[in-house]
Amino acid sequence: MILEIRNLEKKFNNNQVLKNINLNIEEGTVLAVLGKNGSGKTTLIKLLTNILLPCNGDILYKGENIKRLRNKYIEKIGAVLEGNRNVYWYLTGEENIYYFGGLLGLSKNEIKVRGEELLKTFDLYEDRRKKVVHYSRGMQQKLAIIIALLNNPTILFLDEPAIGLDVVSKKIMIDKIKYLSRNLGITIILTTHQLDVVELVADKIVLLENGGIKNSENLKRFMEKYNSELLYKILLDKRIAKFV
Numbered sequence: 001m002i003l004e005i006r007n008l009e010k011k012f013n014n015n016q017v018l019k020n021i022n023l024n025i026e027e028g029t030v031l032a033v034l035g036k037n038g039s040g041k042t043t044l045i046k047l048l049t050n051i052l053l054p055c056n057g058d059i060l061y062k063g064e065n066i067k068r069l070r071n072k073y074i075e076k077i078g079a080v081l082e083g084n085r086n087v088y089w090y091l092t093g094e095e096n097i098y099y100f101g102g103l104l105g106l107s108k109n110e111i112k113v114r115g116e117e118l119l120k121t122f123d124l125y126e127d128r129r130k131k132v133v134h135y136s137r138g139m140q141q142k143l144a145i146i147i148a149l150l151n152n153p154t155i156l157f158l159d160e161p162a163i164g165l166d167v168v169s170k171k172i173m174i175d176k177i178k179y180l181s182r183n184l185g186i187t188i189i190l191t192t193h194q195l196d197v198v199e200l201v202a203d204k205i206v207l208l209e210n211g212g213i214k215n216s217e218n219l220k221r222f223m224e225k226y227n228s229e230l231l232y233k234i235l236l237d238k239r240i241a242k243f244v
Ligand SMILES: Nc1ncnc2c1ncn2[C@@H]1O[C@H](COP(=O)(O)OP(=O)(O)O)[C@@H](O)[C@H]1O
Pocket: 012, 015, 017, 035, 036, 037, 038, 039, 040, 041, 042, 043, 044
């Protein structure tokens, strides 16, 4: 297991957001965390990336507690949080890569090699010298992911990676996530409330509800269950005109 989550609990004052979360995440898999707005998805990502501290419970990375690993754990993970302010809009894509690569302590040459490779993987190489303010939402999201991948993380956390993307960009994003998982062996933990995203990329699904995990099962079983429950009945008060 790359991550083991044991009895994780988070409260904000009296608001118990997460309780008794137990979960094992296998290396190289894509885990989708589903749930309504306010169900605690972002909070879970923040706990797993050490941005927030849990009130109770432990997170183990390859068997070691992240409390003990501290920076050694941070160096092994990458994250893109929700929203489109993860990169600087008045810098170009390339300048953002050098800036954040510098913060990670990478040398100029390392940033150049790794940055170019990732820009090509994400089809952003041609646009690397354009200012981010002129990028589409999909391009901004891809740049944020490139930056999160600069230090070769073993786990990539993506909070709502498909939000605000048009159909085509969403498809591209899904393909890139699959590529990172299948070809580079990166473990991916993403949150979403879009079932179509889940269906296309996730190996395993977790549903957050009332602070706990409602469902934790493999993709096939989840889709069978939810597809069978998602039946729409459409009643018409007139006959539909025939197309001639
Ligand atoms: N920093 C915070 N301080 C207080 N309450 C918070 C904080 N972050 C999140 N919450 C609360 O925790 C709950 C879960 O929020 P969040 O994790 O953002 O849900 P989701 O990402 O599933 O929409 C909400 O009730 C939210 O108001």
